[in-house]
Amino acid sequence: MPFELTKDFIEEIKELIEIGDNQRIIGTVTELHPADIAEIMEALSMEEAKYLYLLLEGDLASDVLVEIPEDDRKRFLAELPSEIIARQYIEYMDTDDAADVIGELPSDKKDEVISFIGDEEHADEIKTLLAYDEDSAGGIMGAELVAVNENWNVQICLKEIGRQAQEIDEIYYVYVVDDKNHLKGVLSLKKLIQYSTQTPISKIYNKEVISIHTSAHREEVAQKMEKYDLVALPVVDDDGCLKGRITIDDVVDIIREEAEKDYQMVSGITGDVEMSDSVLNITRARLPWLLIGLIGGILGAFVISGNEQSLERIPNMIFFIPLIGAMAGNVGVQSSSIVVQGLASGVNDFQSISRKLLKELGVALIVAFVLSGLILIFNLIFDIGNSGHSLAYIVSFSLFVVVIFASLFGTFMPLFLNKMKFDPALATGPFITTMNDILGLLVYMVIGKFLF
Amino acid sequence: MPFELTKDFIEEIKELIEIGDNQRIIGTVTELHPADIAEIMEALSMEEAKYLYLLLEGDLASDVLVEIPEDDRKRFLAELPSEIIARQYIEYMDTDDAADVIGELPSDKKDEVISFIGDEEHADEIKTLLAYDEDSAGGIMGAELVAVNENWNVQICLKEIGRQAQEIDEIYYVYVVDDKNHLKGVLSLKKLIQYSTQTPISKIYNKEVISIHTSAHREEVAQKMEKYDLVALPVVDDDGCLKGRITIDDVVDIIREEAEKDYQMVSGITGDVEMSDSVLNITRARLPWLLIGLIGGILGAFVISGNEQSLERIPNMIFFIPLIGAMAGNVGVQSSSIVVQGLASGVNDFQSISRKLLKELGVALIVAFVLSGLILIFNLIFDIGNSGHSLAYIVSFSLFVVVIFASLFGTFMPLFLNKMKFDPALATGPFITTMNDILGLLVYMVIGKFLF
Numbered sequence: 058m059p060f061e062l063t064k065d066f067i068e069e070i071k072e073l074i075e076i077g078d079n080q081r082i083i084g085t086v087t088e089l090h091p092a093d094i095a096e097i098m099e100a101l102s103m104e105e106a107k108y109l110y111l112l113l114e115g116d117l118a119s120d121v122l123v124e125i126p127e128d129d130r131k132r133f134l135a136e137l138p139s140e141i142i143a144r145q146y147i148e149y150m151d152t153d154d155a156a157d158v159i160g161e162l163p164s165d166k167k168d169e170v171i172s173f174i175g176d177e178e179h180a181d182e183i184k185t186l187l188a189y190d191e192d193s194a195g196g197i198m199g200a201e202l203v204a205v206n207e208n209w210n211v212q213i214c215l216k217e218i219g220r221q222a223q224e225i226d227e228i229y230y231v232y233v234v235d236d237k238n239h240l241k242g243v244l245s246l247k248k249l250i251q252y253s254t255q256t257p258i259s260k261i262y263n264k265e266v267i268s269i270h271t272s273a274h275r276e277e278v279a280q281k282m283e284k285y286d287l288v289a290l291p292v293v294d295d296d297g298c299l300k301g302r303i304t305i306d307d308v309v310d311i312i313r314e315e316a317e318k319d320y321q322m323v324s325g326i327t328g329d330v331e332m333s334d335s336v337l338n339i340t341r342a343r344l345p346w347l348l349i350g351l352i353g354g355i356l357g358a359f360v361i362s363g364n365e366q367s368l369e370r371i372p373n374m375i376f377f378i379p380l381i382g383a384m385a386g387n388v389g390v391q392s393s394s395i396v397v398q399g400l401a402s403g404v405n406d407f408q409s410i411s412r413k414l415l416k417e418l419g420v421a422l423i424v425a426f427v428l429s430g431l432i433l434i435f436n437l438i439f440d441i442g443n444s445g446h447s448l449a450y451i452v453s454f455s456l457f458v459v460v461i462f463a464s465l466f467g468t469f470m471p472l473f474l475n476k477m478k479f480d481p482a483l484a485t486g487p488f489i490t491t492m493n494d495i496l497g498l499l500v501y502m503v504i505g506k507f508l509f
Numbered sequence: 510m511p512f513e514l515t516k517d518f519i520e521e522i523k524e525l526i527e528i529g530d531n532q533r534i535i536g537t538v539t540e541l542h543p544a545d546i547a548e549i550m551e552a553l554s555m556e557e558a559k560y561l562y563l564l565l566e567g568d569l570a571s572d573v574l575v576e577i578p579e580d581d582r583k584r585f586l587a588e589l590p591s592e593i594i595a596r597q598y599i600e601y602m603d604t605d606d607a608a609d610v611i612g613e614l615p616s617d618k619k620d621e622v623i624s625f626i627g628d629e630e631h632a633d634e635i636k637t638l639l640a641y642d643e644d645s646a647g648g649i650m651g652a653e654l655v656a657v658n659e660n661w662n663v664q665i666c667l668k669e670i671g672r673q674a675q676e677i678d679e680i681y682y683v684y685v686v687d688d689k690n691h692l693k694g695v696l697s698l699k700k701l702i703q704y705s706t707q708t709p710i711s712k713i714y715n716k717e718v719i720s721i722h723t724s725a726h727r728e729e730v731a732q733k734m735e736k737y738d739l740v741a742l743p744v745v746d747d748d749g750c751l752k753g754r755i756t757i758d759d760v761v762d763i764i765r766e767e768a769e770k771d772y773q774m775v776s777g778i779t780g781d782v783e784m785s786d787s788v789l790n791i792t793r794a795r796l797p798w799l800l801i802g803l804i805g806g807i808l809g810a811f812v813i814s815g816n817e818q819s820l821e822r823i824p825n826m827i828f829f830i831p832l833i834g835a836m837a838g839n840v841g842v843q844s845s846s847i848v849v850q851g852l853a854s855g856v857n858d859f860q861s862i863s864r865k866l867l868k869e870l871g872v873a874l875i876v877a878f879v880l881s882g883l884i885l886i887f888n889l890i891f892d893i894g895n896s897g898h899s900l901a902y903i904v905s906f907s908l909f910v911v912v913i914f915a916s917l918f919g920t921f922m923p924l925f926l927n928k929m930k931f932d933p934a935l936a937t938g939p940f941i942t943t944m945n946d947i948l949g950l951l952v953y954m955v956i957g958k959f960l961f
Contacts, residue, residue, distance in 0.1 A: 090719070092736045194684050219703045228699050229681065229740065247680050251671045267542070283765070284544045284757035288681065289738045306738035309764065313735070316768035317850065323776050324937065325839050332851040332860075336871040343843050343876060350839050351880055354832025355887060361828050362894045366829070375827045376813045377818070379834045380806025381948060383943070386835075387777050387802050391795050394776035398769065399784040408784075419788040424795060428803055435807060442814045469675045476811035485776065491835075498831060 060093045067100045074105050083112050091117060095124035099333070107133065119149035122158065131161055139166055143173030153199030153307070156186035186301070193277050193286055196273035197311070198292045198301030201225045204232045205258065207241050212254035214244070229289040232299055233262045240291055240299040242266045268293045271300055276401070278303055279311045319401060323485040325350075346487040353491030357382070360498050361463065367505035373444035376506045377452045378498065383430065385459045385497025386490050391469030391483040392417060400471065400481050410472050414465055421464035428460060429453040451508065455501040462500070463493050512545045519552045526557050535564055540548065543569060547576035551785070554890050571601035576609065583613055591618055594627030604631065605651030605759070608638035609798045622784045638753075646730050647723035649763075650744045650753030656684045657710065659693050664706035666696070681741040684751055685714045692743055692751040720745045723752055728853075730755055731763045771853060775846055775937040777802075798939040805943030809834070821958035824895035826957045829904045830950065836880070837911045837949025838942050844869060844919030845936040852923065852933050862924050866917055872914035880912060881905040902961040907953040914952070915945050 073082045086094055086109065088170040094113070098106040098121075110133070112119060116335055122130060137395075142162075147155045147170060159167055163466055167187070174180040182200040184363055190193030203221045205214045214231070222228055233242040233247070268291045269278055282290050288305045317329065325346035328341055361378070396413075408416075427454075436449035470489055471481035483489070525534045533610075538546055538561065548567070550558040550573075563583070565573055574582060584592055593612075599607045599622060620637070626632040641647030655673045657666045666683070674680055684703070685694040696714040704713055720743045721730055734742050740757045769781065775820040777798035782791055813820075814832070820826055848865075860955055881904075888901035921943055923933035935941070 069858070088717075090737060092738075096736075140913070146867060157760065166883050197628065215702055218699075222699050222703065225699075227697060227740075241933045245679060246702070247670075247674050247677075250667055250698070250701075251674065262612075265540075265542075274568045283758075284548075285542060286544075288679075306735075307739060309735050309757070309761060312761065312764055313768070316765070316772065320768065320772050320846065322848065323772065324842050325844065326843055330847065331854075332847055332865065332868075336868060336875070339847070339872045340875045343840075343872070344879065346843070347839060347876060347880060348883075350835050351832070351883060354829065354835055355884075357831035357835075358893055360826070361831075369778035373814070375830070376810035378827070378830050379809035379813075379946065380803070382834060383802050383806055383809075383946060384799065387799060387939075388795075390776050391778055391798070394778065395782065395784055395791070398772065402783075413784065416784075416788060420795065423788070423792045423933065424799060427796065428799060431800075431803060432807075438676065441810055442817075487839075494831065496833060497557075 060089055062093065062096055062100070067343055068096065069314070070097060070099065070109070071105060074101075074108050079112055079164055084108060087113070087117060088208050091120035091377055092124050094121045098125060098129075114145075116149050119146045119154075122146055123150065123154045123282055127161060130158065134158075134162065139169040140173045143170045147174055147183075148176065148179065149359050151199050151201050152182045152186055153201075153301075154196065155179075155183050156196075158185060158190075159183065160191055173387050180352050189271060189461055192275045193271060194269045194273040194275070194290075194292045194303060195300065197275055197278060197307050198271075198303045200301050202232060202291070202299070202302040203228050204234050204238075204299060205244065207233050207235055207259055207262070209258055210254070211249055211256045211258060211261075215249055215254070218246075218249075229304070230291075230302075232266070232291050232302070233258065234299055238298045240266060240293050240297055243291070265357070266291065269303075270294070276315060279308045279315070281404075282308045306347045315401065319397055319482045319485070322482040323390065323397075325421045349487040353487075353495055356495050357498055360495060360502060364499075364502035364506060367502045371444065371448055371451065371505055373442045373445065373448050374451065374501070376441055376444075377448075379500070380432070380452070381455055381459060381497050381501045382494045384456060385493045388421075388424070388460050389463040389493035390468035390485055390490055392421075393471050393481075393489065396468055396471040397485055400475055410469070410476075411473065417468040418461070421461045425457045425460035431456040432456055451501075451505050454508065455497075455504045458500050458504070459497040463497065466493065466496075512541055514545065514548055514552070521547065522549060522561070523553065526560050526719035526774060527555075531564055534561060539565070539569060544576050546573045548579075551575060561772060566597075571598045571606075574598055575602065575606045579613060580609065586610075586614065590956050591621040592625045595622045597885070599626055599635075600628065600631065603651050603653050604634045604638055605753075606647065606651075607631075607635050608648075609643075611635065612639060612643055619927065628797050641723060644727045645723060646721045646725040646727070646742075646744045646755060647752065648721075649727055650755045652753050654684060654743070654751070654754040655680050656686050656690075656751060657696065659685050659687055659711050659714070661710055662706065663701055663704050663708045663710060663713075666710055667706070670698075670701075676922055681756070682743075682754075684718070684743050684754070685710065686751055690750045692718060692745050692749055693722055695743070718743065721755075722746070727763050728767060731760045731767070732854075734760045735764070743930055767853065771782055771934045771937070774934040775842065775849075801939040801943055805939075805947055808947050809950055812947060812954060816884060816951075816954035816958060819954045823896065823900055823903065823957060825894045825900050826903065826953070828896075829900075830953070831951050832904070833907055833911060833920050833953045834946045836908060837915045838947045840873075840876070840912050841915040841945035842937055842942055844916045845923050845933075845941065848920055848923040849934050849937055852927055862921070862928075865924065866920055869916050869920040870913070872907035874914045876916070877909045877912035881909040884908055901959045903953075906960065907949075907956045910952050910956070911949040915949065918945065918948075 098109060105370060133248050159170055164168060164225055171184060175228055201224060203218050205217055218231060228246060231244040232240060235241055242262040242264040243266040243327045246260050267285050269281055271292055271294050281291065282305060291299055292301045292303060326342050327345045328342045330342035433449055433453040436452060470484035474483055475481040542818050550561060553561065584763060611622055614622060623632055623636060653676060670683060680698060683696040683698065684692060685696055687693055694716040695718040696710060696713040699711050719737050721733055722794050723744055723746050734757060742755045742793055743751055744753045746752050779797045780794045782794035885901055885905040888904060922936035926935055927933040
């Protein structure tokens with residue numbers, strides 16, 4: 058029966074914790090998947106979660122520790138001595154998880170924890186992983202993999218795999234290396250089962266193995282595994298030596314995180330924040346953009362007050378201030394986000410920036426004609442506040458200019474940021490959007506001063 | 510050597526196509542991964558891509574067909590007779606891919622194509638898959654899987670797996686069923702290799718198998734596989750019978766698509782659109798929101814013209830019209846997108862809507878105090894256009910009210926939409942955002958008319 062977390066179940070656990078019936082808590086919980094236990098802990102209070110967690114042991118305790126949110130893990134580990142962290146948790150973890158958890162510790166505690174790891178090989182592997190940038194393939198990979206020598210036959214391989222596999226949860230591919238550990242190819246377990254024991258594996262392994270360099274960025278890792286539908290990707294160094302492997306579950310997390318980062322940027326939230334976070338944390342993630350928006354609003358006030366001649370000429374221009382501002386922002390965000398999404402998908406494309414801008418100009422011209430045409434017709438027919446034709450022409454012409462400008466600027470900025478090695482998603486963020494608003498307003502006021 | 514698509518390579522292919530050197534094109538291309546061939550085709554013109562594609566055969570041709578974008582595939586298949594589609598492509602595909610491709614065909618062509626499939630079992634499996642909703646687990650799953658009977662031993666299993674696996678690319682898990690095909694558990698290939706041939710598998714298979722019902726929504730599929738770090742998920746019917754399995758590569762696509770859908774909503778783009786699409790397609794995806802924005806701008810004009818008494822009282826109120834509108838929109842989008850992201854992550858939470866609104870009120874109060882405090886200080890010190898203290902109080906008080914309202918409304922809407930079984934992301938879209946803008950403006954004008 059698959060587990061389903063219910064409110065009743067949480068209440069039951071809370072009661073068991075209150076009366077301290079450890080036996081029954083352990084009985085109820087240890088049958089569950091670590092991800093389910095982590096979910097239960099999130100639904101409990103901090104104290105209750107800690108109580109429950111400390112009843113767990115060995116593999117299960119370390120698996121649950123990997124599943125709980127980073128903040129909770131940090132807070133929990135901060136209270137424990139390094140020796141306990143090493144002996145009770147790190148030793149049971151795969152190298153990639155261990156490196157992630159140790160990487161989150163304060164720097165003085167890192168070395169101490171590593172020094173307490175009993176298994177020296179495990180400690181060395183973790184140290185090697187920690188040396189890589191955490192956003193690189195080297196930083197994501199784990200050392201756990203099954204490798205066989207290209208000169209072996211099926212029988213030796215099966216025996217060797219059985220031995221190596223004892224420390225590994227799941228084998229997806231078996232990698233084939235030469236005597237110097239150069240990655241030569243990949244072999245599926247399926248083939249090993251299908252061929253007779255004396256078959257040399259050189260005859261059956263696939264030499265077209267897809268790998269990635271230790272220094273590749275994690276987005277590149279995700280794009281490659283997604284493109285080629287891989288569940289594991291071997292990682293090699295400059296010499297082509299096999300250093301580790303990345304599994305798809307890590308990549309799923311990367312895809313989710315990268316998508317969330319872009320989403321948060323365009324919706325004006327800084328940092329990773331969730332509904333379940335504290336009021337203060339949520340506020341902290343939301344204020345920065347709003348402050349930029351506030352400054353933008355103040356600049357807008359200066360733009361209007363500095364161009365009062367326009368309003369003296371045609372007072373009813375104020376009616377369409379919200380329209381011009383909103384359209385400038387909307388058009389700019391649309392343009393930028395199409396570019397950002399294209400860059401994130403990692404699809405190769407060989408169009409130059411100027412070709413892209415030319416295409417965007419095409420889109421912008423159509424959009425600008427439609428929108429300013431519609432508003433012209435509306436204004437000529439309804440003529441709000443008896444403003445006369447001048448206002449109609451000013452609004453339409455301004456909207457036209459603003460749409461063209463915001464489109465081109467919105468397309469150019471993320472491409473430019475990307476070329477300068479910044480995150481292109483910044484272009485969908487508060488700074489550029491606010492700038493578009495204000496420039497739109499300025500265009501409107503200046504056109505109102507001099508034209509029609 | 511991993512393949513890297515370069516501009517030179519594309520030029521070379523284009524030349525070979527022009528001179529019609531089919532031999533060399535095939536030689537260059539057939540060594541590549543289908544995903545690479547699809548990528549090359551995207552960089553070619555429509556005619557060139559078709560030329561190249563028609564040189565491919567068998568498995569490779571069908572693999573490439575699955576990889577190319579849906580629009581291109583539809584256009585290509587529209588030109589082919591049903592018999593060719595069935596015999597040259599569908600017969601080589603896995604059932605899930607075959608069902609997807611057939612599902613894209615016009616309804617009259619679907620049955621025709623199926624009728625031409627030579628292998629009757631394959632045709633039946635595809636028909637079964639087509640009967641499921643395409644967004645359900647049944648619609649995503651493939652029929653290809655390896656299942657063994659709970660009463661067998663390791664030796665029989667290995668033999669049976671070798672036989673079943675011939676039609677399957679990759680085996681991740683072996684499923685264990687009883688005589689009536691009820692899913693009983695899961696067995697890893699690793700275990701089969703490690704245990705002696707006479708071991709009954711009932712002793713070694715894992716009975717805690719995680720599965721999903723055929724009718725589950727694809728987001729639920731993704732959340733489950735992500736939560737439990739699975740590379741394949743078995744799908745069962747009402748009776749617990751094993752019907753198929755979903756592999757992680759499909760789920761990666763789902764996660765990417767769902768994230769893109771939400772991203773497009775918040776950035777004001779309707780439908781899936783890419784930089785490489787035609788000018789007309791991009792325009793069509795962008796105009797709808799802009800039209801709603803335009804209507805919003807017109808309503809804004811009515812709000813201002815209908816409240817001219819406010820502006821007669823304090824003319825300089827116009828300075829801060831952009832600020833109030835922008836802040837209302839920003840705050841609302843922030844609130845909604847935090848909720849949308851929380852719902853998309855699928856994390857269980859047991860807080861009621863009113864509890865969430867109460868928390869949001871906490872955040873909103875802090876944000877509102879900070880922002881309206883800052884703008885009050887600014888206005889009292891700088892007093893743009895010598896407007897006096899009244900303007901300062903009106904702006905600050907309006908901002909306060911607007912922030913509180915937009916926060917609560919922005920939090921409530923996606924929760925409400927979700928409860929009503931609509932897509933909560935709609936709340937971050939054009940309609941609600943524009944509404945926030947206008948309501949903000951209205952609050953400002955009304956406060957300006959009566960207060961301070």
